[in-house]
Amino acid sequence: MYKIAVAGTGYVGLVAGVCFAEVGHQVTCVDIDEKKVDVMKSGVSPIFEAGLEELMQKNYVAGRIDYTTDYKSAYKDADAIFIGVGTPEQPDGSANLSYIATVARQIAENIEKDCLVVVKSTVPVGTNDKVEQFINDFLVNDVKVEVASNPEFLAQGSAVHDTLHAERIIIGTESKWAEGILKQIYEPFGLPIVSVNRRSAEMIKYASNDFLALKISYMNDIANLCELVGADIQDVAKGMSFDQRIGSKFLNAGIGYGGSCFPKDTKALEYLAKQNGYELKTVKAAIEVNTEQKTKLFSKARKRLITFSGLKVAVLGLTFKPGTDDLREAASLENVPLLLEQGANIYAFDPVGAKNFARVYPEGTNGRGSITYVENIEEALDGANVCFVFTEWGEVKALTPETYKKLMWTPLVYDGRNIYDVGEMEEAGVEYYSIGRKPALREGKKESRNIGLQTVKS
Ligand code: UDX
Numbered sequence: 458m459y460k461i462a463v464a465g466t467g468y469v470g471l472v473a474g475v476c477f478a479e480v481g482h483q484v485t486c487v488d489i490d491e492k493k494v495d496v497m498k499s500g501v502s503p504i505f506e507a508g509l510e511e512l513m514q515k516n517y518v519a520g521r522i523d524y525t526t527d528y529k530s531a532y533k534d535a536d537a538i539f540i541g542v543g544t545p546e547q548p549d550g551s552a553n554l555s556y557i558a559t560v561a562r563q564i565a566e567n568i569e570k571d572c573l574v575v576v577k578s579t580v581p582v583g584t585n586d587k588v589e590q591f592i593n594d595f596l597v598n599d600v601k602v603e604v605a606s607n608p609e610f611l612a613q614g615s616a617v618h619d620t621l622h623a624e625r626i627i628i629g630t631e632s633k634w635a636e637g638i639l640k641q642i643y644e645p646f647g648l649p650i651v652s653v654n655r656r657s658a659e660m661i662k663y664a665s666n667d668f669l670a671l672k673i674s675y676m677n678d679i680a681n682l683c684e685l686v687g688a689d690i691q692d693v694a695k696g697m698s699f700d701q702r703i704g705s706k707f708l709n710a711g712i713g714y715g716g717s718c719f720p721k722d723t724k725a726l727e728y729l730a731k732q733n734g735y736e737l738k739t740v741k742a743a744i745e746v747n748t749e750q751k752t753k754l755f756s757k758a759r760k761r762l763i764t765f766s767g768l769k770v771a772v773l774g775l776t777f778k779p780g781t782d783d784l785r786e787a788a789s790l791e792n793v794p795l796l797l798e799q800g801a802n803i804y805a806f807d808p809v810g811a812k813n814f815a816r817v818y819p820e821g822t823n824g825r826g827s828i829t830y831v832e833n834i835e836e837a838l839d840g841a842n843v844c845f846v847f848t849e850w851g852e853v854k855a856l857t858p859e860t861y862k863k864l865m866w867t868p869l870v871y872d873g874r875n876i877y878d879v880g881e882m883e884e885a886g887v888e889y890y891s892i893g894r895k896p897a898l899r900e901g902k903k904e905s906r907n908i909g910l911q912t913v914k915s
Pocket of ligand 1: 609610611612613614666669673706707708709710711712713714715716717718719777778
């Protein structure tokens with residue numbers, strides 16, 4: 458059993474802390490936000506994450522985890538301190554390391570015994586060296602401190618599962634002492650451990666995330682070509698997936714990747730390459746494809762409709778993927794302002810993300826358009842002129858083509874997640890557009906009404 462302190466209680470820090478407690482370590486989670494600490498102490502998770510609250514409560518009652526703003530007492534006698542604070546993207550694409558620096562200094566000024574500092578946050582290659590130097594520069598007591606890299610690979614929505622059943626644990630160390638401690642901390646998880654040097658560990662994180670981002674952008678690129686040549690991206694993906702060298706995961710074309718990692722980590726790696734006089738052409742291309750992909754459906758719809766002014770537009774899904782209330786880099790954030798600018802009356806549905814979205818776009822009139830948040834999908838679809846699907850929530854996937862046909866004034870659906878069957882939508886009489894698949898009804902086909910000239914059904 459190790460005495461562990463975790464700095465930062467976001468997705469990375471909190472989930473790591475809770476899982477360390479779950480396998481028997483003594484954990485103190487540190488956050489500067491007092492309100493958040495009180496919430497966590499009461500057994501409530503500040504983030505929406507399956508299974509997290511149960512483990513928080515269980516381990517809190519068992520006395521294995523606590524939450525505090527008092528970093529001094531949390532750090533002073535910890536065997537290991539994990540840093541899981543944010544490294545947000547700066548306008549030039551580089552990572553902002555100021556939160557890491559603040560924690561590093563607090564550690565240096567307060568540790569009273571030998572301690573391993575473990576950086577879990579995603580940081581540019583070479584940062585761990587700097588953090589170690591920084592801590593040693595500010596060290597107050599005569600103790601040994603070393604920094605190790607231990608990147609996190611959890612995906613939001615399945616964070617607890619991904620941590621307890623990770624496919625691999627990457628540890629990057631520069632001494633047997635550090636390697637030994639990390640191996641022992643992770644030993645109770647019973648998972649494969651890959652032990653490398655610090656810089657390689659830092660690179661593994663970026664290379665892994667950017668590879669997946671590239672994979673998605675590649676499929677989106679191919680999907681766009683499929684549309685032009687009459688192929689179907691889902692059939693293409695299926696055919697590709699049987700090749701085990703390719704694999705079946707992350708082959709879904711759609712409205713582009715979002716979230717807190719892929720967009721940030723692709724830009725950060727491109728920036729790192731540039732800083733080193735190298736052009737990372739593959740990653741650069743992935744970023745470009747993704748940026749264009751996010752508004753592809755909007756552009757298509759705009760051509761089809763002439764204008765959105767006065768139209769009721771149903772928006773299904775606001776978060777960057779299902780299973781999370783996180784909106785970071787979500788396609789909705791690109792499309793909603795475009796729709797509002799065009800005078801659309803948006804009726805938005807999202808089972809968990811609406812509250813966060815309303816902070817950015819409060820309900821009511823917005824510019825030429827307006828936005829209303831609804832609690833059930835039917836309200837969004839009822840009398841709508843056009844519908845956009847941005848997130849593949851279960852309840853959105855469960856909608857039948859007949860529901861669209863019955864509820865919408867004109868059943869015109871733009872699906873950014875390829876969740877419905879093209880043939881079934883067509884049969885039900887829905888004019889359906891998705892990504893990389895043949896449109897059900899050809900643009901401008903006679904039987905579809907010219908909704909550009911209609912107003913909202915009252
Ligand atoms: C990702 C990585 O999966 C994780 O290992 C890393 O630690 C953090 O970044 P996350 O951002 O939570 O996790 O979500 P993920 O499930 O990977 O999806 C990212 C984005 O890619 C989402 O917007 C998703 O909709 C999109 N995506 C994913 C696709 O468009 N197509 C796919 O085939 C898979």
